[in-house]
Amino acid sequence: MNSDICRKKIALFGATGSIGRNTLDVIRRFPDRFELFAVSCHSNTAALEAIIDEFRPKYAVITGEGSLKRTDINVLRGKEGLEEVAAHHEADIVLIATLGTVGIFPTLAGLRACKRIALANKETLVAFGSVVVKELENSRGELIPVDSEHSALFQLLLSWKDDAETLILTASGGPLRKLSREEMERVKLADVLRHPTWNMGRKITVDSATLMNKGLEVIEAHWLFRFPPDRIEVVIHPQSIIHGLLRLRDGALVAHMSTPDMKVPIQYALTYPERLPSEVRSPDLPDLAALTFEPPDFDRFPLLKLAYEAINRRKGYPAVMNAANDVAVRAFLDGKIGFLDIEKTVFAVVNEFRGTDEDLDALIEADLWARKRAGEVVDSLV
Numbered sequence: 001m002n003s004d005i006c007r008k009k010i011a012l013f014g015a016t017g018s019i020g021r022n023t024l025d026v027i028r029r030f031p032d033r034f035e036l037f038a039v040s041c042h043s044n045t046a047a048l049e050a051i052i053d054e055f056r057p058k059y060a061v062i063t064g065e066g067s068l069k070r071t072d073i074n075v076l077r078g079k080e081g082l083e084e085v086a087a088h089h090e091a092d093i094v095l096i097a098t099l100g101t102v103g104i105f106p107t108l109a110g111l112r113a114c115k116r117i118a119l120a121n122k123e124t125l126v127a128f129g130s131v132v133v134k135e136l137e138n139s140r141g142e143l144i145p146v147d148s149e150h151s152a153l154f155q156l157l158l159s160w161k162d163d164a165e166t167l168i169l170t171a172s173g174g175p176l177r178k179l180s181r182e183e184m185e186r187v188k189l190a191d192v193l194r195h196p197t198w199n200m201g202r203k204i205t206v207d208s209a210t211l212m213n214k215g216l217e218v219i220e221a222h223w224l225f226r227f228p229p230d231r232i233e234v235v236i237h238p239q240s241i242i243h244g245l246l247r248l249r250d251g252a253l254v255a256h257m258s259t260p261d262m263k264v265p266i267q268y269a270l271t272y273p274e275r276l277p278s279e280v281r282s283p284d285l286p287d288l289a290a291l292t293f294e295p296p297d298f299d300r301f302p303l304l305k306l307a308y309e310a311i312n313r314r315k316g317y318p319a320v321m322n323a324a325n326d327v328a329v330r331a332f333l334d335g336k337i338g339f340l341d342i343e344k345t346v347f348a349v350v351n352e353f354r355g356t357d358e359d360l361d362a363l364i365e366a367d368l369w370a371r372k373r374a375g376e377v378v379d380s381l382v
C-alpha cells in the first residue's frame with residue numbers, strides 16, 4: 001500500500017496554540033496516516049518556523065504581523081490565506097484552532113469545497129451558527145467537533161440520536177468554583193489562569209473561570225446538534241472525567257468518559273469514524289468512585305445565564321455577547337481591568353444591543369460594533 005496516497009493531508013490553523021500543539025502530537029504519532037499540509041499562526045512566527053522545520057508543510061498562513069525568514073514555503077496572509085488553503089484541492093481535513101471569529105472564513109470556504117472541518121474554534125459557531133448550519137445543509141463537507149464535550153456528545157448521538165431528550169455538558173467549574181463574589185472581586189490573573197484539570201490557552205482558561213466558556217459551549221451544542229436551549233443542561237463535574245451525557249426517553253442516562261486530555265477528541269475528529277490506539281489511557285475504575293456533580297450557580301456566574309438568554313433571543317445576541325467577552329477577556333489578560341469587570345463589560349454591551357439579521361454581513365457588523373463598544377466600556381473602567 002502506498003502510504004502517501006492514503007495519508008490524509010491536514011491544514012492546521014492555530015498551529016502554534018494549545019490545540020495546535022496537541023494536534024501536532026497526534027500527527028507525530030501517526031506518520032503513516034497524516035501529513036501536515038498547511039499551518040497558520042497569528043504572530044508567533046518563531047514557533048511556526050520550528051513547526052515548518054519539523055513537518056515541512058506546503059503552505060503557511062500568517063493572520064497577524066510578522067513574516068518568516070525562510071523562502072522554501074508558500075506564505076499566504078490573513079483571512080484570504082486561510083480561505084485559500086481551506087478550499088485547496090489537496091487538503092483533506094481543515095482543523096480550525098484559531099482564536100476569535102476569524103474561523104468563520106475557512107469554515108465556510110472548506111465546507112463549500114466539501115472538506116471535513118474539525119472545529120475547535122467555538123466562537124465561530126457561537127457568532128455565526130445560523131450561517132454555518134445553512135452552509136452545511138448545502139454541502140457535502142462535514143463538521144466534526146473537537147471541543148471535548150461536543151466530541152463526547154457527537155459520539156453518543158451516533159448511537160442514540162432518536163432517543164435523546166436532553167444533552168448534558170459537564171463543566172469543571174474552573175479555578176474559582178468555590179469563591180464568593182467578594183473574593184472574585186479581588187482575584188488575581190495568576191489565580192484565574194490556574195485551571196484545576198485542563199491545560200489550555202489563556203483566553204479559554206479565563207472563560208472557564210467566568211463559566212462563559214460553558215455558555216459558549218451551550219450555544220455551540222445548540223447549532224451542532226440542533227437541540228433547543230431548554231434541552232441542553234450544564235452540570236458542574238470538577239474531575240472532568242465525564243464530558244457529555246444524554247438523557248434518553250426511556251429513563252436511561254448514558255455518559256462518555258475519558259481522561260481530560262485534548263489529544264483524545266482531536267484524534268477522534270481526525271480519524272472518525274475509525275478509532276486508532278491512543279497514548280492517553282482511559283480512566284482507572286477506582287478513580288470513578290470519587291466523581292461528583294453539582295448544579296451551576298447562575299448567581300455567582302451570571303455569564304452562563306446570559307448565554308442561555310442570548311441563544312433564546314438570537315438576532316445576533318450570541319455574536320455580540322461573544323465579541324464583547326473577547327475584548328473584555330483580552331483587557332483582563334493585559335491587566336487593564338479586574339475579573340468582575342469582564343461581566344460588567346459584556347452586560348453593558350449586550351444591554352445596549354437591539355438585534356440584527358442573522359446573515360453573515362449583519363453578524364459581522366454586529367461583531368464589529370460590539371468590539372468597538374466593549375473597547376469603550378473597558379476604557380471607562382480603567
Ligand SMILES: NC(=O)c1ccc[n+]([C@@H]2O[C@H](COP(=O)([O-])OP(=O)(O)OC[C@H]3O[C@@H](n4cnc5c(N)ncnc54)[C@H](OP(=O)(O)O)[C@@H]3O)[C@@H](O)[C@H]2O)c1
Pocket residue numbers: 013014015016017018019020040041042043044045063096097098099100102120121122123146147148198199200201202203204262
Ligand atoms: N485549549 C483547549 O483545550 C481548547 C479546548 C476546546 C476548544 N478550544 C478552542 O480552540 C481555540 C484555540 O484555543 P487554544 O487554547 O488553542 O488557544 P491559544 O493557545 O491561545 O492558541 C491560539 C492560536 O490561534 C492563533 N491566533 C491568535 N489570535 C488569532 C487571530 N486573531 N486570528 C487568527 N489566529 C489567531 C494563535 O497564533 P499565535 O501563537 O501566533 O498568537 C495560536 O496559533 C479557541 O477557540 C478555544 O475556545 C480550546
